[in-house]
Amino acid sequence: MILGVIADDFTGATDVASMLVRAGMHTVLVIGVPAAGLPQADAVVIALKSRTVEPAEAVAHSLAALSALQAAGARQIYFKYCSTFDSTAHGNIGPVTDALMAALGSDFTIACPAFPENGRTVFRGHLFVGDALLSDSGMRHHPLTPMNDANLVRVLQAQTSQAVGLLRHDVLDRGPSAALESMSHLRAEGVKIAVADALSNDHLLTLAEACAGLPLITAGSGVALGLPPAYSRRGWFTPHANAAELQVLQGPAAVVSGSCSEATQAQVAHWLAAGRTALRVDPRALHEGRQSPATVLEQATSALAHGPVLIYATATNQSVQEVQQALGVHLAGHLVERALASIAKGLVQAGVRRLVVAGGETSGAVAQALGVQQLRIGAPICPGVPWTQSVLPGSRDTAQLALKSGNFGGLDFFAQALRQAGVDL
Numbered sequence: 001m002i003l004g005v006i007a008d009d010f011t012g013a014t015d016v017a018s019m020l021v022r023a024g025m026h027t028v029l030v031i032g033v034p035a036a037g038l039p040q041a042d043a044v045v046i047a048l049k050s051r052t053v054e055p056a057e058a059v060a061h062s063l064a065a066l067s068a069l070q071a072a073g074a075r076q077i078y079f080k081y082c083s084t085f086d087s088t089a090h091g092n093i094g095p096v097t098d099a100l101m102a103a104l105g106s107d108f109t110i111a112c113p114a115f116p117e118n119g120r121t122v123f124r125g126h127l128f129v130g131d132a133l134l135s136d137s138g139m140r141h142h143p144l145t146p147m148n149d150a151n152l153v154r155v156l157q158a159q160t161s162q163a164v165g166l167l168r169h170d171v172l173d174r175g176p177s178a179a180l181e182s183m184s185h186l187r188a189e190g191v192k193i194a195v196a197d198a199l200s201n202d203h204l205l206t207l208a209e210a211c212a213g214l215p216l217i218t219a220g221s222g223v224a225l226g227l228p229p230a231y232s233r234r235g236w237f238t239p240h241a242n243a244a245e246l247q248v249l250q251g252p253a254a255v256v257s258g259s260c261s262e263a264t265q266a267q268v269a270h271w272l273a274a275g276r277t278a279l280r281v282d283p284r285a286l287h288e289g290r291q292s293p294a295t296v297l298e299q300a301t302s303a304l305a306h307g308p309v310l311i312y313a314t315a316t317n318q319s320v321q322e323v324q325q326a327l328g329v330h331l332a333g334h335l336v337e338r339a340l341a342s343i344a345k346g347l348v349q350a351g352v353r354r355l356v357v358a359g360g361e362t363s364g365a366v367a368q369a370l371g372v373q374q375l376r377i378g379a380p381i382c383p384g385v386p387w388t389q390s391v392l393p394g395s396r397d398t399a400q401l402a403l404k405s406g407n408f409g410g411l412d413f414f415a416q417a418l419r420q421a422g423v424d425l
């Protein structure tokens with residue numbers, strides 16, 4: 001194994017795996033840390049669900065993942081977080097980075113969530129989502145990790161006792177040796193974690209080349225794009241042309257959405273406006289017993305005969321806030337995640353073989369409910385979201401899952417994903 005990746009959520013894991021596959025690395029994603037050891041591949045991505053848990057728990061899970069990757073011989077470790085730097089005031093990006101650095105004996109790393117193809121750029125340490133600063137973007141309303149500051153040096157410094165500095169875009173413009181020189185200056189000044197600017201794929205390639213020798217990289221998925229060519233230049237592996245090939249599957253198809261991000265709200269509205277079948281899950285109705293996952297599943301299963309069905313909890317910011325005030329943030333999220341996960345499991349038991357899931361936490365809950373342990377990564381539907389394939393536990397059947405991070409994908413993403421998997425729409 002060349003690269004071992006620790007991803008803080010499921011969609012983040014598929015996102016980074018997709019980048020590696022695109023650049024020709026055979027990549028396997030495993031969900032959680034398997035007791036039986038890791039599979040062999042050029043890169044193994046361990047998907048955790050550690051973004052919003054307590055920092056101590058996130059650290060413990062990340063260190064367990066690190067041990068497994070080290071035992072399997074990983075040459076470099078990559079801590080993958082969201083391209084919108086999703087974190088709370090106390091973590092978990094800072095505490096997990098600190099713990100991984102200590103365990104690896106690393107005295108310097110970078111932090112770079114940039115993903116320019118998806119509109120996430122970092123300029124002078126400030127994260128932009130499209131044309132807006134992170135703090136002006138929809139992320140300020142996120143149900144679990146609202147982001148109210150775009151200055152990543154400040155955001156990260158609040159989460160770590162190690163000194164945070166900045167590696168600027170004008171240095172990256174001058175190529176990998178200038179980046180390496182600047183990194184050694186930062187190191188000499190006592191900086192342990194450098195937030196790295198990146199406005200383009202060229203910047204990501206330069207960063208990857210400059211960082212390929214570090215024990216640890218912390219980043220969104222963008223930097224991973226540049227690592228396979230950097231490894232290949234070092235003679236560590238040869239890119240494979242068929243790295244993204246998956247089987248063609250038959251059977252019903254469905255979409256499950258628990259994301260309330262702006263992009264997903266628009267995608268759900270687009271599906272509804274096209275007159276396609278959809279069923280809404282309502283957290284208050286679930287709480288008060290007026291709705292149950294079993295009845296939604298029953299309706300969804302009978303609708304499947306007529307084509308793909310969408311089951312969604314996706315709601316407007318105002319409606320999410322009202323529900324959170326009434327039930328509390330965690331209970332509201334938990335009720336929805338549990339309901340959608342059990343509906344998704346029921347759909348797969350009813351024969352669904354191509355399933356799109358929207359939302360990072362939601363995808364984690366669905367994958368856990370399905371009991372899938374390993375995903376092969378296929379071709380991307382849009383930057384950051386690949387189709388994946390896995391064997392269903394207790395059977396020889398396989399199913400394909402597209403796990404979409406909330407803010408990713410165009411308006412027609414759901415139909416586009418299903419068409420790409422061979423569904424007639």
Ligand code: ADP
Binds near residue numbers: 258320323
């Ligand atoms: P994203 O990738 O957009 O951040 P996530 O699935 O990670 O999506 O997070 C969305 C969170 O919001 C989940 O915990 C989900 O259960 C919760 N949620 C979804 N719909 C609602 C709703 N209508 N009211 C309150 N919370 C909701």
